[in-house]
Amino acid sequence: MSFYTSLSGLKAAQSDLSTISNNVANVNTTAFKKSKAAFGDIFASAPTQNTRQVAGQGVRVLGINQQFVQGTIETTDKTLDLAVTGEGFFTVRTVGTGGTTSYTRNGAFSVDNNRFVIDTTGARLQVLPVDTAGNITGTTTADLTDLQIPLTKPSDPTIQLASVSVSEKGIIGATYADGTTEPIGAVAMANFASQDGLRQKGDAHWEASISSGNAQYGGAGQGLYGSVRSGALERSNVDITEELVSLISAQRNFQANAKAIETGTAMTQTIIQLRT
Template sequence: MSFYTSLNGLKNAQTDLGVISNNIANAETNGFKKSTVSFADIIAGSAFTNPKLLLGIGATVEAINQNFKQGAIEQTGNALDLVVNGDGFFTTKSAVTGDTLYTRNGAFEIDDSGYLLRGGNRLQVFPTDTTGAVTGNTPQSVQIPATNAAGAQFAGVAVSKNGVITASYADGTNTAVGMVALATFLSPGGLRQEGSSNWTATGLSGAATYGQPDSGFYGGILSGALERSNVDLSEEMVGLITAQRNFQANAKAIDTATQISQTIINLRT
């Protein structure tokens, strides 16, 4: 039994090493959230077993938990680089599949059709009038007109703390085109990682609840900056050493069990 107990330990240490390695690999990935492994012990026994004689038979991976602590903020000077300074996720929708994705990476850009997007996924906003007052509660893709009603050409864009996106035109006029819609979840740890700092909702996370930036518990929007990974390399290196030692200890336990078995087999009467 000791072989299988230590084998479980080896597998668990390998899982821990894999998670830590992924964290370290994404130390420079904007909007990335680190993960940690939780383990649970395994007990062999039945309802009729004396509780004083219950035998542990190793451990198993209970969960790989995501840590949504905010990462460091890096100033970029680009007006379309956005940070949620607090709780909430940007909501984006794939222009190809229509899938809804949630992200903390606010590195948006304007495409040739005027949509704000990141990686092909369009930013979702609340509709507003030209002054920035919200006119609806259903998020939609934001599209900046190439010209205003007077025919003036688009000149630039700005995003305020409360999430209002304002387009500027060559004739000096400004027009609000939407307000960033922020999403929160009852259990963000249940979100499914999709890569590229994107998540999708699951039954564990619950459905998204939308709100306006800088109101209630929703964070404000900081323009001209990006949220970096929340990985602490010093902490990960310590975890890496610990996982390595656990792997070595379980391997040594297997070696010891092998020597004991060999000694028993070599016994002579």
Template sequence: MSYYTSISGLKNAQTDLGVIAHNIANTETTGFKKSTTSFADIVAKSAMSDPRKTMGIGSTVESISQNFSVGSIEQTGSALDIAINGEGFFATKAADDGSMSFTRNGAMMLDQNGYIQDGSDNRLQVFPVDAAGNATSATPVDAMVPATNGAGSKFAGLTIAEDGLVTVTYGDGTTQPVGQVALASFASNTGLQQVGSSNWEATGLSGPASYGQAGIGRFGSLLSGALERSNVDIAEELVGLISAQRNFQANAKAIDTATRITETIINLRT
């Protein structure tokens, strides 16, 4: 029995080490959110078991949960770099299959067709606006920058305001609002499914995405020319690494002790 109990501890320590290593590996990943491992004990008993004699039989991984606290903000100066000062997520749509994903990584770029995307062909979602910059629909659409304005003047640059309004400037000095960045929020952020590249997808645990404008409620305001860094604290992770290593060593020592006891019993019988 003690072998299996200690083996469960070894496996859990390995899982903990893997989660911590993943956090450390993504210290410099923009918009990354660290994870923590929670464990639970295992107890085998029947309805007739004496509670005074019930013994645990090990432990198991209860959950690997993400910490969505806001990371530090780094100024970059690029107009297409956006950081969220709040709990919202950028909503992006894949150009190939239309699947939705959500991210805290605001490092955007313009593609050859004028769409604002994340570099992986996931297009930033915005609310359509009128000439005055007021949202005309609550349904997000792909953010697209026209190459020329009505007078035929070429694109010269763009700005993104704190409320998410994307305004394009053309060579003749005119400006044109093209959309307002749509931010998403969820009933439970920890229920989001990681899909890599600092992206998440909604699940039944997170609930569906609710869309809103920057600066309203929990969505948070936007900071243009800045990016949110990873929220991993290296010092904290190294302490956790030492703790996980000691946990692994202690369980290995328990197995070694059980082996010695078994050998002693076998020697007595022979």
């Protein structure tokens, strides 16, 4: 029995090592969120058995939980580099009729050849409609639209675009050559009843699940939604020092369980050799 108990310890230590290794490997991945393995003991006994005379039967992995802690904000001075300070995610949608919606805190956005704002995976940034004063006029899924940067002023195509700005509240403003500025949308921020229930997709993207609940959309800097910083990116929240200490601890646990198996094997061999 000790062999199987220690074997479960080896598997648990291996899972811990894999989780820590993934954290360390993504220390420079923009907006990456570290994970932590959680463990529980295994215990079983018969209904009439005295539990004070029964040892545990090992350990099992309860889950690998994501840690949605704020990462360090790094200044880039690029207007479409956006960082969230606080809670919430950017909303992006893949191109096509069957496009899927996902959520990310990686705000490294750029403009494609069709003037749509896209992220590092090519998904388009979603915005909410605003009025001429910059007030959001809709926050439902049906109100989401792809953000497209205009080349000219909608009311006068002879006036060209001069620059684009993004406020802390996520309002995207287009400044034209005649000096006027018009809001063209508000960055669609999403939040969830349970962030821990989000399903990872890779590339610092997540999608909603039954555990997380449906996305709730709103404007930045309001209630559940953090502010948006233009010209900045959120770095990984991995603390390399903490991870290396955890790596040493996991390695020791692995070695200890391997030693327990070795000791159990030696005891078994001793018993077998008693008659000789």
